[in-house]
Amino acid sequence: xxxxxxxxxAATALLAAGCGTTTTGSVASGGGSRSQLLxxxxxxxxxxxxxxxxxxxxxxxxxxxxxxxxxxxxxxxxVMQRLVPQVGAFRPDAAKWPWQLVLINExxxxxxxxxxGKITFYTGLIRKLKLTDDEIxxxxxxxxxxxxxxxxxxxxxxxxAGDLAVSIGGALLGLGSxxxxxxxxxxxxxxxxxxxxxxxxEADLYGLELAARAGYDPRAAITLWQKMAQQGGGSGxxxxxxxxxxxDRIAALQQAVPRVMPLYEAARSGKR
Numbered sequence: 120x121x122x123x124x125x126x127x128x129a130a131t132a133l134l135a136a137g138c139g140t141t142t143t144g145s146v147a148s149g150g151g152s153r154s155q156l157l158x159x160x161x162x163x164x165x166x167x168x169x170x171x172x173x174x175x176x177x178x179x180x181x182x183x184x185x186x187x188x189x190x191x192x193x194x195x196x197x198v199m200q201r202l203v204p205q206v207g208a209f210r211p212d213a214a215k216w217p218w219q220l221v222l223i224n225e226x227x228x229x230x231x232x233x234x235x236g237k238i239t240f241y242t243g244l245i246r247k248l249k250l251t252d253d254e255i256x257x258x259x260x261x262x263x264x265x266x267x268x269x270x271x272x273x274x275x276x277x278x279x280a281g282d283l284a285v286s287i288g289g290a291l292l293g294l295g296s297x298x299x300x301x302x303x304x305x306x307x308x309x310x311x312x313x314x315x316x317x318x319x320x321e322a323d324l325y326g327l328e329l330a331a332r333a334g335y336d337p338r339a340a341i342t343l344w345q346k347m348a349q350q351g352g353g354s355g356x357x358x359x360x361x362x363x364x365x366x367d368r369i370a371a372l373q374q375a376v377p378r379v380m381p382l383y384e385a386a387r388s389g390k391r
Contacts, residue, residue, distance in 0.1 A: 164269070206328075236263070258326075
C-alpha cells in the first residue's frame with residue numbers, strides 16, 4: 120500500500136472519529152440532533168475565544184465605547200439572565216458556564232458570541248431596530264445557541280478537514296498548485312459557505328426554543344427579521360452569503376413557531 124493511500128485512509132479515520140454532537144435536539148427543528156465534525160478541542164477554541172473577547176473589550180474600553188452598567192445594559196443583561204437557566208434543556212453543563220455580556224456603544228446592527236458564552240451586543244442593533252424585549256430575546260437566544268452548539272469549534276474543524284482533503288486530493292491526483300488552489304476555492308463555495316448558512320439556520324431554531332422556554336414570545340423572531348430586512352441585513356444573494364436571506368429565515372421561523380408555542384404558553388402560565 121502506498122504512502123498516499125495510507126495518508127488518505129488515516130485522514131478518513133480521523134474525520135470519522137471526530138464526529139459527534141454537542142447538544143440534544145431542538146423542538147423547533149423537529150427534535151433531531153445533527154452530527155457535527157469536532158476535530159478541534161473545546162479547550163483550544165475556548166482559549167482563542169477568551170483572548171479575542173478580552174482584546175475586543177480592552178479596545179472598546181480604551182475608546183470609551185464599552186458599556187457594562189446602566190439602564191440599557193441592564194435591560195439586555197436581564198434578558199440573558201432569563202435565558203441562561205434554559206440552556207440545560209440542551210446541555211446541562213452549559214448552565215455552569217460563566218456567561219458574560221458586554222454592550223458596545225456603536226451604530227453597528229450586530230451581536231455575536233464567543234465560545235463558552237461570551238456575548239457582545241451593539242447599541243446600534245437595539246436603537247436602530249427599536250427592539251422589544253422579546254426581539255432582544257430572539258437575538259440573545261440565537262447567539263447563545265451558537266455557543267451551545269459550539270459552532271466556532273465545528274467551523275474550525277470543518278475548515279481543517281476541508282484543507283486536509285484538498286491537500287491529500289491534490290497529492291493523490293498529482294495536481295499542481297494552481298489546480299489545488301482552484302479546488303480549494305470550489306471547496307469554499309460548495310462546503311464552507313453553505314455550512315455557515317446551516318449553522319445560522321440552526322441557531323435560529325435553537326434560539327427560538329430558548330426564548331420560548333424563558334417566557335419570551337417566539338413570534339418576535341419573525342418581527343426581528345422583518346426589521347432586519349428593512350435595514351438590508353441578510354438580504355444579499357443567498358448563494359454567496361454565509362447567512363441565509365431574511366426571507367428564508369422568516370419562512371423557516373414561521374414554520375417552527377407553532378412547535379415552540381406550547382413551551383412559551385407553559386412558561387407564561389408558570390406550569391413548566
